[in-house]
Amino acid sequence: MKESLEKDDTEYWRWQEYHRILPGKSWKNKELITAGVDVGSVGSKAAIMIDGEVYSWGIMRTGSNSPDSAKKVMDWAMEGTGLKLNDFKYIVGTGYGRVNVPMANKAITEIACHAKGANYIWGPSVRTVLDVGGQDIKAIRCDDSGRVTSFLMNDKCAAGTGRGMEVFADLLKVPIEEIGDVSLKVDVEPPPVSCTCVAFAKTEAMGLLRKGWSKEKVLAAYTRAMAIRMCTLLDRVGCEKELVITGGQSKNIGIVSRIENILGVKCLPMPKWRESGLDPMIAGAIGAALLAKALYEKSQKS
């Protein structure tokens, strides 16, 4: 037990950065190439679209400088495609750092982009989008065209966000990508931790570990508290089927299954992003690239 509290240099919070070009697609002879760049507080995402279809994307950690992060992630999405910046008809910036995307023609809030992107990924039946980002949680309701009808957010509080999960990954020495599975390895679900504030939850978790709780149990208690917090937000906005989860935490099975359990609903299944499917983390960037296409077409008409 003692050794698990000792520090080491492993960065358990570090999640996989990657880029991908979807096979069987080409941009030569295509008219309309657009991009969405979503500079989040923790992750930066860029998606490239050809005639409104996803072609490639990149996901990486946001650095201390937003314009740099935007440039880097855009370069990464373009890597291996042969595309250059001037091939793009329109680029929309979104996310926490959206006003700092140098190559963007316009900045649009991530709320509009996530609804639009979810509509693209899961189809027009989506009515509620829970976006769990690095720095905030948003519960968004939308219509069948992916237009936002209402939303609520929990702003600038790490409880339940990806950043909060990173803190716990480091504290418990569980790689962030395994945190969901590990949190489900309990026979009986323990009561949720009482503190939602990450700073206090950390102290509470240390106390539980000292009391002899297993990592799995502590993580289950924390994940449950966070899921309850997300459900409260969903309840307040009025959760309507179909529900989807976007953002980094959509990959946390511990969170997703607990939300389903608490609300008594099933989320639409996550695309097989590890294989050839779309990554729910890039929903915002996809939405931005789609809105870029619409904006470009509108500008051509007038």
Place this chain on the structure above:
Amino acid sequence: MITAGIDMGTQSVKVVILKNGEIASRNQAFSGFYPTKAAEQAFEEALKKTKLTLADVNYVTATGSGMDMAPYANSTISMMGADAKAGVYLFPKARTIIDIGAEEARAVKCDENGIMINFVVNERCAAGAGTFIEAMARALEVKIEEMGPLSLKAERASPINATCVIFGESDVVTLIHRQESKPEIARAIFDAMADRITSMVHRLGINPEVVLVGGVAKDVGFVASLKRKLGINILIPDHPEFAGALGAALSAMSRVKGGKN
């Protein structure tokens, strides 16, 4: 008549002993893993200072988030109730008491007898409590007692939008990378926290005189920011961290006299 108040705080336990309504002794210790033991020791040392023994004490009242773990206690009083009593005892014209401890902040409205009328609490969020300053001091690599004096040297405030300890830490790192000076970052940290406390106090409504107590009241940097944000003068007693224990000891006194609390 000898009464005592024990404040079982999250970070430290405080003891105040009253002799006929006058403060005879005070003492504090870290709560640690065994707050009951810590409080027993703090209590015995406080008694020693006054050359009294436990048998001389007529009544003991406990308060603080760990009040159920208090040793020797005959009764308990809520933290808000204790704040109100102590505030009016220290400053008879006090009608609003702000108490900021390690993990919680409260504002209490009271009458001229020190009876609580209403209150608001910031709990479950470290951004409005002493923990915030501690975490930010660590991020800034400055000793916590140096934060206040350092912030007073700032010529302007750097904007910081931290309302969360976790994000505040990365905000501070960003400011350091931008080569903002430490005094300005320190001031930004206090301003951010004072903003949070100000909005909490405004929910209650400000009734002068306003008294600030709790450990954070000792921080000159925070006090300067709070005065600026509230736009009014704030009274601060000597030893503000003992206000809760004092309020509890005053409550013990009224119990002995047969009062309601």
